[in-house]
Amino acid sequence: RCGPRCVAVAQDLRWEERRCEAPADGFLCEFNYGDSCPKLRAPAALGVTYATPFGARGSDFLVLPPGSTAHVEGLGLELHCAETGGGGRLRWGHEAPGAWACELDNGGCDAECRDKDGRPRCSCQPEKWLGADGRSCVSPCAEAPCEHLCVPDGTAFHCMCHTGYELAADGSSCQDVDDCATNPGICDQECVNTEGGFKCRCHSGYEMVEEHCRPVPHCRKAHCAHVCEDVPGGYRCHCFNGYTVHPQHATQCVLHCNRSECLAECDPHAEESCECPEGFVLDDREGGLKFCVDINECDMNYCEQNCTNHPGGYACHCDAGYVPLDQHRCKKVDDEEETYSGDAEPSTEAPVPTRTPPKAGRLHPGVLVGITVGIVSTVLVLLALVCHLVKRHCSSPSSMDYKCSGSAEKEMGLHQVTPACASSSQKL
Structure with missing residues (x-):
């Protein structure tokens, strides 16, 4: 609501004080001009x-x-x-x-x-x-027809153009200069003319660095966990000290120790949060030191025959005359198979005969009769042997012992056990 007294604009364009209920003399118009x-x-x-x-x-x-x-x-x-x-x-x-x-x-x-x-x-x-x-x-340039710049010269003038342009034949207008044509080699790779200038571009696989084209680093698209090194045609990931490249993921790093024990990797903000490489176990020492100690997997009898422990792992080996069946077991080499070291793969090439085998011919009837008689005699001998064994029937061995020849190599042997049907003083 209005107060008891108001101000108004009088007819002579002056402020005057009146009662709010008094009628105004008129109104004011607002004029707008571009200049004054x-x-x-x-x-x-x-x-x-x-x-x-x-x-x-x-x-x-x-x-x-x-x-x-x-x-x-x-x-x-x-x-x-x-x-x-x-x-x-x-x-x-x-x-x-x-x-x-x-x-x-x-x-x-x-x-x-x-x-x-x-x-x-x-x-x-x-x-x-x-x-x-x-x-x-x-100024002599006040009415000059110059498109870009006008330079007074006494009562005369001269027209000039900005950089990247040149004065046209009429002496007043300006036209673009093709910098790529007039300055060959101004760009390392590609030159694109523009109105009043030019732009340099690089081929695919290159980028502009300080006005020059440089190969795009391969490491820019790499995802190395620690350090990336550009090499011809690609990149190589490296790890900080105490780490090694993951064997299955070349861009990742895992803790690594190439000795029997190393200091543990601990979080400085959480004393109990420590990590050890795979194949190591955390060991608390005096003074609050924490070490990662290598686990001797060979003491766990993972390998069927021979075992070699190394920091963070182990390797199984087979005796002479055996080949690896899988990571831990060995199998005997058949007579037809070639004997080789347990660390090497057997050859897959078929053996070449030293001489041509004789051609198969038809057997003489007398030879067939001799073979038949031999087979019948063998069968009779086997039957007699079976009967004899039945009469002297006894139980099979009941126990099996294992012994190790050392911490690095392991052997498995069978100790024969006295049959139940024999006397206590008799050894088999």
Whole structure:
């Protein structure tokens, strides 16, 4: 709600205090202009009064719209706010050419106003001259047709162009220079001309580094856990001290110890959080030290025959005459198979005969009879032997012992046990 007293704009454009219920004298219109004339710089004794096109009069205006007038009583002078020249700029002036008193807004001069022979005169900077109104300074480039740059030369001018352009045949317009054609080899690989310049590009697999094409590092697309090294045609991952490259994942690193024991990798913020490489066990020592100690897998009888322990693992080997069946077991080499070391793979090449085998021929009837008699005799002998064994039937061995010849190599042997049907003093 309004208070008991309000302010309003009176008809003479002054603020006045009234009751809020009193009717207003009218309304104000807002005018917008692209440019305006500033208040004239003048001593107070000259008494400048302004009048606007919409009827407002006074001496307190800061800026005035086009069409305004300024009446200077002390000089008997009337000035108008209007455009001068072809630039659309508003300034104070009057129809008569030349300067007015220098004490009033510098006599209307663009540059310097001087009283010469009792009359005010305007002067301009070098390479400029007075315009037709006698107050504005005109440059030879003011009306020049130069597209880019104009350089005054006395009362004349010269047109110039920005870098990457050259002056056309008409002497005023500018046209693009094909830098790629005029400067071959300006780029390492590819040159693309642009308006007013050029761009350098690199082939696939290269990138721009300090304005030169360099091969894109292979390590940029690698995912090495620790350190990546660029090598011809690719990259190689390395690990920090105490780590080694993962045997199945070449970009990953795992803890590694190449001795029987190493210091454990512990989190400095959690004393109990320590890690050891695979094949090692954590061991607490005096003074709070924690070591990773190698596990001797050979003591666990993983290998069927021979075992060699190494830091973080072990390897099984077979005796002469045996070949590996899997990682831990061995099998005997058949008579037809070639004997080889347990660490090597058997040859898969078929043996070549040293001489051509004889051709098979038809057997003589007498030979067939002899073979038949031999088979029958063998069968009879086997039957007699079976009968004899049945009569002397006894139980099979009931126990089996294992013995190890050393910590590095292991053997398995059978100790014969006395049969149950024999006497206690009899050894088999």
